Every structure is written in structure tokens, then in C-alpha cells.
Amino acid sequence: MTAPESSAAPLYRLEEAGLALLLEGLRRDGYRLVGPVVRDGAIRLQRIEGISDLPRGFVDEQAPGTYRLRSSGNGRLFACRPGPQSWKRHLFPPREPVVQLKRHGDSLEWRRPVVEDPPMAFIGVLPCDLAAIRIQDRVWMEGPFQETRYVARRRNTFIVAVNCLEPGQLCFCASMGTGPKAGQGFDVCLTELDGAFFLEVGSERGEAAVASLPLREASEEERRRLQESLKQARLRMGRTLETRGLGGTLFGNIEHPRWEEVAKRCLTCGNCTHVCPTCFCLNVRETGTLADGRQDRERFWDSCFSLDHSMIHGGYFRHTPKQRYRQWLTHKLGAWPSQFGTVGCTGCGRCIAWCPVGIDITEEATAIRKTSRGHVRMPQPRSAPVRAGDPLVPTPAQVKGVRQETPDTTTLWVEPTGPFHWKPGQFNMLSIPGVGDVPISISGQEGSGILHTIRAVGKVTRALTSLQPGALLGIRGPFGTSWPLRAVRGRIVTVVAGGIGLAPLRGAIRVMAAHPRHYPWVRLIYGARTPADLLYPEELELWRQLLHMEVEVTVDRATPDWTGNVGVVTKLLRAGRKVRPDGVYLVCGPEIMMMVVLEELRAAGVPEEHIYLSLERNMKCGAGFCGRCQKGPFFLCKDGPVFRYDRISFVFRHAGL
Amino acid sequence: MTASPLYSGTQVSRVETPAAQGATELGVDPTEKDARGGRPRLGVFKFASCSGCQGVLLSCEDELLALADALEILYFPEASSHLQEEGPFDLALVEGSISAPEHLEQIQKIRARSKTLVTIGACATSGGIQALRNFGNLDDFVHRVYPRPEFIAALATSTAVAEHVKVDYELRGCPISKRQLLELITAILLGRRPEIRNESLCLGCKRYGYVCVTVAHGLPCLGPVTMNGCGALCPSVGRGCYGCFGPKEGANTEAMAQRMLQLGMSKDDVRNAFRFITGYAQAFREESARHE
Numbered sequence: 042m043t044a045p046e047s048s049a050a051p052l053y054r055l056e057e058a059g060l061a062l063l064l065e066g067l068r069r070d071g072y073r074l075v076g077p078v079v080r081d082g083a084i085r086l087q088r089i090e091g092i093s094d095l096p097r098g099f100v101d102e103q104a105p106g107t108y109r110l111r112s113s114g115n116g117r118l119f120a121c122r123p124g125p126q127s128w129k130r131h132l133f134p135p136r137e138p139v140v141q142l143k144r145h146g147d148s149l150e151w152r153r154p155v156v157e158d159p160p161m162a163f164i165g166v167l168p169c170d171l172a173a174i175r176i177q178d179r180v181w182m183e184g185p186f187q188e189t190r191y192v193a194r195r196r197n198t199f200i201v202a203v204n205c206l207e208p209g210q211l212c213f214c215a216s217m218g219t220g221p222k223a224g225q226g227f228d229v230c231l232t233e234l235d236g237a238f239f240l241e242v243g244s245e246r247g248e249a250a251v252a253s254l255p256l257r258e259a260s261e262e263e264r265r266r267l268q269e270s271l272k273q274a275r276l277r278m279g280r281t282l283e284t285r286g287l288g289g290t291l292f293g294n295i296e297h298p299r300w301e302e303v304a305k306r307c308l309t310c311g312n313c314t315h316v317c318p319t320c321f322c323l324n325v326r327e328t329g330t331l332a333d334g335r336q337d338r339e340r341f342w343d344s345c346f347s348l349d350h351s352m353i354h355g356g357y358f359r360h361t362p363k364q365r366y367r368q369w370l371t372h373k374l375g376a377w378p379s380q381f382g383t384v385g386c387t388g389c390g391r392c393i394a395w396c397p398v399g400i401d402i403t404e405e406a407t408a409i410r411k412t413s414r415g416h417v418r419m420p421q422p423r424s425a426p427v428r429a430g431d432p433l434v435p436t437p438a439q440v441k442g443v444r445q446e447t448p449d450t451t452t453l454w455v456e457p458t459g460p461f462h463w464k465p466g467q468f469n470m471l472s473i474p475g476v477g478d479v480p481i482s483i484s485g486q487e488g489s490g491i492l493h494t495i496r497a498v499g500k501v502t503r504a505l506t507s508l509q510p511g512a513l514l515g516i517r518g519p520f521g522t523s524w525p526l527r528a529v530r531g532r533i534v535t536v537v538a539g540g541i542g543l544a545p546l547r548g549a550i551r552v553m554a555a556h557p558r559h560y561p562w563v564r565l566i567y568g569a570r571t572p573a574d575l576l577y578p579e580e581l582e583l584w585r586q587l588l589h590m591e592v593e594v595t596v597d598r599a600t601p602d603w604t605g606n607v608g609v610v611t612k613l614l615r616a617g618r619k620v621r622p623d624g625v626y627l628v629c630g631p632e633i634m635m636m637v638v639l640e641e642l643r644a645a646g647v648p649e650e651h652i653y654l655s656l657e658r659n660m661k662c663g664a665g666f667c668g669r670c671q672k673g674p675f676f677l678c679k680d681g682p683v684f685r686y687d688r689i690s691f692v693f694r695h696a697g698l
Numbered sequence: 699m700t701a702s703p704l705y706s707g708t709q710v711s712r713v714e715t716p717a718a719q720g721a722t723e724l725g726v727d728p729t730e731k732d733a734r735g736g737r738p739r740l741g742v743f744k745f746a747s748c749s750g751c752q753g754v755l756l757s758c759e760d761e762l763l764a765l766a767d768a769l770e771i772l773y774f775p776e777a778s779s780h781l782q783e784e785g786p787f788d789l790a791l792v793e794g795s796i797s798a799p800e801h802l803e804q805i806q807k808i809r810a811r812s813k814t815l816v817t818i819g820a821c822a823t824s825g826g827i828q829a830l831r832n833f834g835n836l837d838d839f840v841h842r843v844y845p846r847p848e849f850i851a852a853l854a855t856s857t858a859v860a861e862h863v864k865v866d867y868e869l870r871g872c873p874i875s876k877r878q879l880l881e882l883i884t885a886i887l888l889g890r891r892p893e894i895r896n897e898s899l900c901l902g903c904k905r906y907g908y909v910c911v912t913v914a915h916g917l918p919c920l921g922p923v924t925m926n927g928c929g930a931l932c933p934s935v936g937r938g939c940y941g942c943f944g945p946k947e948g949a950n951t952e953a954m955a956q957r958m959l960q961l962g963m964s965k966d967d968v969r970n971a972f973r974f975i976t977g978y979a980q981a982f983r984e985e986s987a988r989h990e
Contacts, residue, residue, distance in 0.1 A: 081909040081936065106957070108913050125909055135905035308950045310922035311897065315904035326893040330884045331768050332761030342905055347897040348947050362950060397900075397912050397922050398957050476890040500891040 052264055053256035055231075055238040057118075061092050062254055063201070063229070067162040070250070072199055075131055076164035077121060082110055084124030086131065089164065096121055103211045103390065105399025119165050119233050122209040123389040127318030128163055128170055129177060132194050139325055139338040139433050142474050149437040149474065149513050156190050160197030166227065168220030169212070169389040171202050173318030175226050179381040180321045185425035185679060186432040186664035199246060202227035206234065206270045210279035211390025213403060217284065219387040221274040232267055239267055280393075282403045283410065284384060288375035291406070292673060293415035295367070295695045299408050304363035306398050311344035313392035313400075314369060319385045322350065322668030325661045329475055336474040340433075343667070345369050350669055353659045354498040364697030366400075371698075372671065374406055375419070379674035382422040417691045420674055432664035435472045435515025440508045441490050447574045450541060451506040452494045454487055457516055461491060464523030465548030466655060466683040469493065470663045472515030473508075477501040480660050480678070482545035483519060494544035494576065520663040522683045524549040524627055525653060532625045533562045537610055537638050539630025540569055543576045545655050545682070546629050550584065557589040564591040568610040568634070572596050572603045610634065611641045620645035629655040636694075639686065649687035656682050656689075673698050738788035738887060741773035743808055745794030745801050746828055746856060750873040751819035752776045752793055761880055768887055785811035789886060795821040797828060797856040809863040814886060817859045818879070820872035820976050824944050827872075829856040829978035833986075857978070867892065872942035872975050875927050896947045898922050899939050903930035911938050918958045918971060923949035923981070944976035951985035965989045 055063075064074055068091075076089040079096045089095065100113035100120040113120045140151040166174070174195075181191040202223040205214070214220030223230045228247035232239040239259055242248050259267070314320040324343035329335035343350055345368045351359035359365050377385035386402065393401045442454035463469075463483050471493065472478035479501040485492040497506040508514065526549055534553060538546050553560035565584065569575045575594060585592040593613045595606035606613060610630070614620060622645060628638050635654055642652060658670035658677045670677035673692030675684070692698050742752055756777060758765065769789070772782040790812035796805060809815055817823050825832065831839055832855040840847040859865055869878055878894050885892035895901075899921035903910070911917040911933050919938030921930070925946040932939050945951070951972065958968045969989035972982040 082914045083909040085907065085909065106913060107916070108910075110914075125904075125914070126907060130907060135907070305950075306953050308922040308953055309898070309948055310900040312900045312904060312910070312922070315901060327890055330761065330764075330880045331887060332758075332764040332880065334764075342901070344897070344901055347895065347901065349895060349897065360948075362948065395910055395913050397910070397919075398953055475888050500889055504889055 050241055052259040052267070053240045053251075054259045054263060055240045055254060055256055057092070057236075057238070059255050060118075060231070060238055063250065064091050064162075064164065066250060066253070067199060071159055072162035073159045074164055075128075075161050077119075077124070079110060083108060084110070084121045084126075086124070086126045086128060086163075092118060095119070095165070100207070101209065103209050103394045105211070105393050105401050106396055107399070108394045116236070117233055119203045119231070120207060122205070122207075122212060123167060123170060123318075123391050125316055125391070125395055127316065127389075127391065128166060128174055129318050129321075131161060131163070132174065132198065133177060133181070133188075133191055133321065136339055136341045137190060139340050140435070142336040142338075147513070149515065151435045151437075151472075151515060153189060153431050153434050156193040158194070160199070161194070162199035162201065164201045166200050166202045166223075167205050167389075168202065168223040169205075169214040169217075169387040170318055171200065171223050171226050172214075172217070172219035172387045173389065174200070175224070176319045176381065176383055176385060176387065177321060179383065180319075180666070182427075183381075183424075184427040186666070187427055188433075188664075188666060189431045199250070200227045200229075202230040202243075204230060204232040204271060206232065206274045208274055208278050209390065211393045212278050213280035213282050213388035213390065215275045215278045215388070216280070216282040217384060217386055217388035222271050232270075234263075234267055234270060239263065278388075280388070280390065280401075280403045282386075282388065282406060284374070286416065287384075287406060287410065288378050288419040288674075289416045290410050290413050291371045291375035292419065292691060293417045294409050294413055295371075295692075295698065297409055297412070297414060299405065299412070300363045300367045303366055303400060303405055304361065306400055307362045307366045308398060309346045309362045309365055310397065311346035312395050312397060313402075314344040314346060315342060316391040316395040317373070318387060318389060318391070319373075320344070321666065323661070323666060324349070324669075325478075325667070327475055327477055340661075340667075343669075345372065345668065353657065359697050361697070368671075368698070370402065370405060371673070372668075373402070376671065376674035379420045379422055380676065382424075420688060423680075425679070432517060432520075433662060433666075435470070435478070435517045437513055438516045440510050440512045440514065442510055443508065446494060446576050449498075449506075450494060450496045450574075450576065452484065452492055453505065453508060454490045454492055455514070455516070456490045461489075461519075463491065463519040463548075465526065465552060466523035466545055467519040467521045468545070468663075468682060469516050469518030469520070470660075471495075471501075471505055472517070473501055473504045474515070476504045478515065478517070478661075479505070480520075480658075480663060481505070482655075482682075484544040484547045485551060486548070492547075494541065494547075496541045517663055520678050522681055524655075524683055525685070526552055529625045529627075530559045531561070533621055533623065534560060534564070535614075535621075535624050535626050536563065536565045537614065537626060537628045537630070538565070538567045539610060539634040540574065541576070542630035542634075542655070543567055546627060547577065547580075549627065554584050554587055554590060557587070561589050563589060564593070566593050566595075566610050566613045568595045568597070568613075568630070570597050572600050572605075609637065611637050614638065614641055615645070620647065622646040622648065622651075624651065626652045628652065632656070639693075649690050650685055652686035654684050654686055654689070654693075656684065737768060737770040739772045739785065740769040741783075741785060741787040741790045741808070741812065742771075742776070743773070743790060743792045743794075743804075744775070745792070745805070745822070745859070746797035747794030747819060747821040747826065749776060749793070751822075751869075751871075752791075754873050754876050754879055755791070758876060758880065765883065769883070787812040788814065789883070790815045792817050792822050792859055793819050795824075795826045795828060795856040796859060796862055797853055799851055799853060801853070802862065805859060805862050814866045815859075815863065816867045816869060816882065817865050818869045818874050820870065820942055820944065821856075822859045823868045823870050823979070824858050824976040824982075825856045825978035827975050827977075830973065831856060832978050833973060855978075867894075869894070870925055870943040870976075871927055875929070878927055895926060897926050898946050899924045899926045899928070899930055899933075899943070902926040902928075903933050906930055906934065908933045911936060912957075912961070916961055918961050918963055920954065920971065923951050923954045940971070940974055941982065942975045944979045945981035949981045951981050952988070955985055955989065
């Protein structure tokens with residue numbers, strides 16, 4: 042990420058009085074200045090008025106679990122290394138409104154409040170932190186969705202970077218390629234050396250800001266001194282981290298005993314995630330109360346160390362400290378390159394200093410590397426074009442009809458506002474004002490309306506399944522990948538569904554049922570807990586009557602009137618015939634069912650690339666922002682929910698990922 | 699294929715089963731209207747406690763009118779002399795620990811009359827500061843404190859309500875947080891999941907942007923093992939958290955205690971830090987026992 046240290050780039054000398062003029066000029070141009078300030082014994086990043094607020098004469102001492110400010114014995118303004126706060130709290134605030142709901146008579150309107158704060162000028166952004174801002178840009182701005190409030194703030198933010206000549210004990214930006222010289226993305230970059238500032242310009246905006254400053258071109262000697270100082274800084278990093286192939290190594294060592302060891306020390310407090318300048322996981326909550334009568338929604342910083350982060354219909358899939366610490370480290374250093382084309386760590390050292398027990402990310406990653414037991418190939422990042430609109434804003438839809446499918450499952454027939462294009466396998470986020478929103482697969486279309494089959498397991502699904510015809514709700518979507526209906530044309534298709542897992546498959550089955558010419562052999566194997574839990578019985582019967590389709594149904598527990606199959610779906614899969622290795626398999630159901638189906642298919646010699654799965658997570662955004670739907674390097678919301686099995690097999694088998 | 703129109707524009711008769719009605723984790727089906735057609739009925743009860751948590755409800759001020767509109771307050775001795783103790787209650791807020799012999803029966807009655815029972819505060823959820831007696835001998839304390847110990851009828855231990863009856867939800871803290879109380883009541887009435895996070899205090903502290911007192915000042919702080927909810931009150935004024943919201947889920951108290959010892963605390967001080975306002979909560983109780 043570091044820009045080439047070309048000696049051709051113009052370098053100017055600026056005295057301190059000139060810096061004061063720069064800040065004054067920015068203020069005059071309407072920028073709110075934000076910079077490092079000494080407060081409560083640490084450097085905080087907050088609003089400043091000018092250079093008199095900067096931490097002149099302070100420097101920090103950092104060690105694992107320890108941070109102290111002391112006098113630097115010199116008058117430097119920018120001697121401090123990263124402190125407990127990072128710039129993300131100004132671009133991605135800890136709490137922020139997501140939507141406000143307005144009711145106009147019988148209709149609903151969700152609005153994203155616009156950012157009204159004045160533009161900010163960040164003063165004194167260290168190279169590691171500049172890299173962190175660029176990394177967060179990829180999360181929030183570079184597709185397929187954009188976080189509109191982040192974009193609004195970021196576009197207007199002026200960045201004055203400061204090169205780092207005195208890296209600290211916990212610094213390893215040189216290993217991460219993010220420092221000590223600032224890479225791309227600044228408007229103006231300063232180097233504080235010998236009582237003056239050396240200034241580079243990185244943008245047109247920066248050019249304009251320095252136009253009237255008393256600059257003088259740096260001398261050859263000064264230029265050489267600066268290069269030499271940066272070179273020395275690079276050699277004085279307190280920490281190092283070898284990043285080559287690290288992702289594959291971490292994911293190849295998911296069951297490494299080191300995770301247990303670090304878990305004994307880990308408090309699962311999540312401090313590392315909240316001081317990290319790139320961590321982006323968030324949660325969304327309804328903010329209205331009885332008292333204010335509002336039904337708004339806000340998002341707030343969340344952490345993969347909180348249990349709630351791994352909640353899925355009433356249970357949790359990351360119970361243990363080992364699973365949570367591993368999620369954080371493997372994401373930061375291992376999964377990030379596959380997700381965003383960059384490691385999620387900039388080498389700033391914050392997570393080491395601000396861990397109350399001083400766990401050291403470089404030490405943990407190195408320990409795994411040194412005693413590695415395996416290596417996997419990580420997927421390449423996939424870029425997606427940016428889609429218009431704000432993915433967090435629901436649009437109103439109306440319930441046209443309701444159908445009780447089973448005692449706990451209901452299908453809503455919903456009319457969205459305007460045309461709605463979806464593909465079988467995709468999902469929507471369905472919102473009930475004041476209650477919340479949940480991901481629900483699209484299970485078919487009737488006329489211009491779409492169908493959602495919903496099992497009442499939590500608060501929101503319970504509220505959804507209680508809706509009456511005419512009721513209004515919110516829809517966001519469609520999100521995610523779809524079943525490969527084109528790729529499986531002409532193949533022998535076996536669909537294996539368990540329980541509610543038939544719902545996300547129904548759209549695909551309907552297409553295959555309607556087009557025997559494209560799908561000449563379709564076999565559906567469907568299992569439910571009891572006969573009463575079988576979804577869509579009439580439709581199953583219709584499909585069964587089609588010449589090109591075979592439909593087999595089984596239940597875990599029979600009732601006296603049940604004359605059909607009893608047992609798990611795998612029993613049907615191999616009953617009376619061989620599982621065909623040349624066939625294609627579309628599988629959706631509880632993860633445990635999919636595990637046994639996959640084992641059966643593996644035993645029969647079915648290649649992994651002939652198998653497609655749909656997975657489930659309790660996502661809060663649908664757009665790759667909340668981080669809750671991660672499975673290793675994948676976001677279920679945008680890389681899934683439908684996956685070709687060979688892509689995810691290396692993470693699918695591990696619990697707690 | 700043309701599927702037959704399976705969906706009509708009218709409500710298909712619903713299959714009513716226990717699963718469909720669905721007892722929620724709060725014990726109330728939010729969609730089920732009160733059988734009497736009225737507003738949900740509230741009872742506020744008190745056992746061994748200082749009344750401070752009820753005070754939080756009373757100090758809601760602006761919100762109190764809205765609450766009084768949304769709920770029918772049947773029993774709230776601190777607020778009204780018009781009391782209907784028999785209920786039944788849709789929502790019972792219970793403050794205080796089970797500390798005296800008569801409490802044992804009273805709490806059973808309240809449970810039987812209440813659809814949703816929520817314990818509020820450190821006393822009701824952990825036994826409170828008065829549970830310090832659980833670590834000693836009741837008779838010794840009674841004889842030392844009271845001139846006429848024979849008048850004192852107390853249980854040997856002060857315990858959390860959940861040790862005696864099923865509790866649907868807990869609000870932690872000494873006192874509870876107003877935001878959490880309003881959120882809980884709103885969530886119960888609207889049928890949403892209360893946003894009361896069982897996460898470390900540190901996450902709240904960091905969201906506010908406070909500087910960590912342990913890392914920056916070497917002060918012991920129970921924040922990493924304590925449930926968030928207070929607004930990181932103590933760290934906001936430069937003090938360590940003393941754990942009044944009780945242990946967070948999965949609190950790694952052993953590693954916490956190690957760190958406190960490293961910071962220079964004595965074994966006794968570590969024991970006493972865990973054995974305080976929520977000292978009888980399981981995780982803290984067990985940790986303090988390790989430093990006897």
C-alpha cells in the first residue's frame with residue numbers, strides 16, 4: 042500500500058506558523074478540525090480549534106496491556122503513536138441512526154437520515170491509520186453496497202497525514218506495508234523533522250489548501266534527511282509479522298491447540314475489536330420506546346467477542362472464548378484478503394496495548410505459523426459493481442394473503458412496492474416497525490406478489506407470522522446468490538431439503554417443474570420432523586404427478602395415519618439405487634442434516650463441485666456490513682446464501698466458524 | 699406449470715397449537731391481547747433491598763405518563779396507596795433478595811399471579827450486598843449488630859429470586875438502568891426482543907470513547923468480566939468498575955484475577971473485589987473463593 046518513495050514528488054518545507062495557517066485555512070473553508078488531544082491520560086481524537094490543542098511535548102510508552110503518556114522532552118506536536126481511539130469513530134460512529142419511520146395515514150415511509158455535520162479535516166493521521174481508513178473504505182464504499190452515511194462523511198473528509206519517524210514498541214506497520222511513510226489517500230502529508238514540517242500534497246483539494254501557505258521547496262539535504270529518517274523508522278518497529286500465506290495457514294489450523302491456550306487468557310471483553318481501526322461489525326436495534334412512540338432503528342458497534350454476535354434462531358454458534366478469539370484473528374489476518382483484497386490489520390498495535398491482559402496478535406499468529414499443521418488455499422476476492430440505493434432502507438410492502446403451512450410455519454403473500462425482480466435462492470430482509478427485521482428466503486411468486494415461508498421461532502418471525510392480509514411491512518432486498526438453474530440444465534438434478542429448507546428451494550423447483558425440456562430428470566427428497574410439519578403438501582403432489590419429476594418424502598416421527606417413509610433423508614437418498622456421482626445436488630436444511638447428506642455424497646464419489654448448499658445466518662444488514670453472517674472468508678449475505686460446496690468445504694465442516 | 703391459486707386474499711383459518719401460540723422467552727405472547735381486553739397489568743414488588751431500583755422507575759418522569767397509559771398499575775406500594783395485591787399481573791417487577799423466611803412464600807405467590815416476572819437490580823438478581831453474610835455466619839452477624847438478636851428472623855443466606863422461582867428476565871445493576879427498564883417494558887409490550895446485551899462493560903466504555911483505566915492508569919477494573927448496561931459510569935470518572943451489573947456471560951474471572959494480582963492487588967483485595975455488590979453471583983462467588 043505504501044506509495045513509491047519517489048524523489049520526484051515535490052516536497053516543501055513549512056514552519057510551524059505555516060501549519061497554523063493551514064489549519065486556520067481549513068477552518069475558514071468550513072471544515073471541523075479533528076485531531077489528537079491529551080485527555081484522561083491518553084491521546085483522544087476529537088475536535089480541535091488549532092495547533093495549540095495538539096499534544097505538544099507528549100509521547101507514549103506502550104506495552105501489552107499498558108499505555109502511558111509522558112513528556113517527550115521536545116516540542117514536537119506529532120510524537121505520539123496510535124492511542125485508544127481511531128478515526129473510525131468519526132467516519133463510522135459507535136452509534137448512528139439507520140432509518141426513521143414516518144407514517145402517512147395508512148402508508149409507511151422509511152428514511153435514512155442525511156448527515157448534517159460539517160465536513161471534517163483529520164489532522165495528524167498516522168500512516169497506519171490512513172491505511173485503516175482506506176481499508177474501511179473498501180468495506181463501506183466499494184460494493185456491492187454502499188453505506189450512504191459513511192460515503193457522505195468520507196467524501197468530504199480532508200486528511201492531513203503525518204509520517205511516523207518514531208514507531209513504538211507495539212508497532213509493526215512496516216510488516217503490514219502501511220507505514221512508516223503514508224501511502225495513498227491523504228490530501229496533505231507532513232513529516233515533522235528538525236523543528237519544521239515537510240509537506241507533500243496528495244490531491245487537488247490538498248493543492249488548493251496549501252496554495253497560499255508560505256512554502257519553500259525542500260533542499261536536497263533536507264530531502265535526504267527525511268528519507269534517511271523514514272528508513273531508520275522502518276528498522277525500529279517493536280513488532281514484526283510475517284503475512285505471506287498467513288490466511289491459508291490460519292484457516293489450515295482451525296483446530297490448532299494454540300487457540301485453546303489463548304482462550305484461557307482471553308477475557309472475551311472485545312476491547313481489541315473496538316480499538317481496532319478497521320473492525321466494522323455492527324448490530325442494529327429498534328430505538329423507539331413507549332414514551333417517544335417512534336419506530337426508528339439505529340446501528341451500533343458490535344464485536345465478534347459478544348455472544349449475541351453469533352445468535353441464530355435462539356441459539357449461538359460461537360459459545361467458547363476459543364471460537365470467538367479465533368473468529369477475530371482469522372478474520373482480521375486470514376479472511377479479510379479474500380473479502381476485501383487487503384489484510385484487515387495495519388500494524389498499529391492498538392489491540393495489543395488495549396487488551397486488558399495484553400494478548401499480542403503478532404505473537405498468536407506467529408505461534409500458529411511456527412507450529413502449523415496444514416495450509417488451505419484461500420479464495421480470491423471478487424469485486425462487485427456498486428449498486429445504487431441504500432441497502433439499509435426498507436420499502437413498504439403489503440400482505441395480500443396468508444397461508445398457514447404447518448403449526449409453526451406460515452407463508453406470507455406479499456406485494457412489494459413497484460416491480461420486484463428476484464432469483465430462486467435469494468432472500469429478503471423483512472421488517473416489522475418497532476420489532477425488528479430478519480432474513481427470510483423468497484419461496485416463490487404469485488402474480489406480482491412474492492412468497493415468504495416463515496417459521497415462528499423468534500420475536501420478529503412471530504410478529505411476521507401473525508400479520509393479517511392488508512398489513513404493511515418493510516422489505517429490503519433481494520439479497521444474495523441464487524440456485525444455479527442455468528448451470529444444471531440437462532443434468533440429473535437431485536434436490537435434498539429438510540424442514541423449512543424446502544422454502545428457499547421451492548422457487549428453483551417450480552422453475553424445473555415447469556421446464557421439463559431443460560430439466561429432464563429432477564428428484565426431490567424432502568424430510569420433515571412429522572407429517573404435520575411437511576410444507577406445501579398440495580404442491581408436492583402436483584410435482585409428483587409430473588413425468589420428469591420424482592418426489593420422495595420422509596418424516597422423522599410418523600403419526601398413526603402416516604403410511605409414507607420414516608427416517609432421515611439420507612436413507613431415501615440411497616434407497617434402491619446408487620447415488621449418481623455425475624448428478625447435481627441442491628441441498629438445504631439444518632446444518633446437521635446437510636453434514637450427513639454431504640458425507641453420503643462424498644462416500645458415493647460425488648465431486649464437491651456438483652453440490653450446492655444454501656446456508657443460514659442471522660444477518661442484520663444483508664449488505665456485508667454487520668459481519669454476523671461470516672463463515673470463514675465468506676459473507677452469507679453477498680457471497681451466499683447459495684454456495685457451490687467446493688468453495689466452502691474447508692470452512693463448512695468446522696463448528697464455530 | 700401453473701400452480702393452483704393456493705393463496706387467497708383472506709385469512710386462512712389458523713391452526714392453534716401451543717407451538718403456534720408460542721410462549722416467548724419472556725413467557726408472554728405479545729400478539730395475544732389481554733383476556734380482559736384492558737391494558738397489561740403491572741405489579742412492582744420489593745424484598746430485601748433499598749428501593750433504589752423502584753426509584754429508577756419513578757424517576758422516569760417524562761416517560762412515566764406514557765408508561766401509566768400503556769400499563770394498568772395494580773400494585774406499586776412505593777408509588778400508590780391503592781393496591782391490588784391479588785393481581786393477576788401481566789408483568790411483575792421484583793426488587794430485592796430473598797432474605798427473610800416470609801419471602802419464601804411471598805415470592806411463590808407473586809410468581810403464581812404473574813405472567814412475566816422480571817427481577818430488577820443486583821439484590822434480586824444476585825442476592826445483593828446483603829449476600830455478603832452468605833460467606834460468614836448469620837448468628838455471628840446478628841449478635842454483633844443487634845442489641846436484641848432474638849427479634850431477628852432472617853434466612854441464613856440472601857439469595858437471588860431466580861434461585862426460588864422461574865424468572866423470565868433479569869435487569870441487572872445497582873441500581874438498574876433507566877434505558878434498560880424502558881427498553882424491557884417497551885419490548886414486552888411490543889413483542890420485540892429486548893436490546894439488553896449480555897456483553898462486557900468494556901464494549902460500552904469504548905463506544906463512549908472513555909480511556910481504559912486499567913491500561914492507561916494501571917487501575918484494577920472489573921469491566922471485562924462485568925455485564926454492560928450502566929453507561930460505564932465508573933470508568934467515565936476515572937475509576938475501575940466494581941461489577942454492580944454482575945458477571946457477563948462466560949466471564950473469564952480467573953484471567954481477570956491474574957491481571958489484578960499483576961497490577962499489585964493482594965489476594966485479599968482480589969477476593970474482596972469479586973465479593974462485593976454482586977458477590978454472590980455464581981462466577982464472582984467462585985472466583986472470590988479461589989482467593990480465600
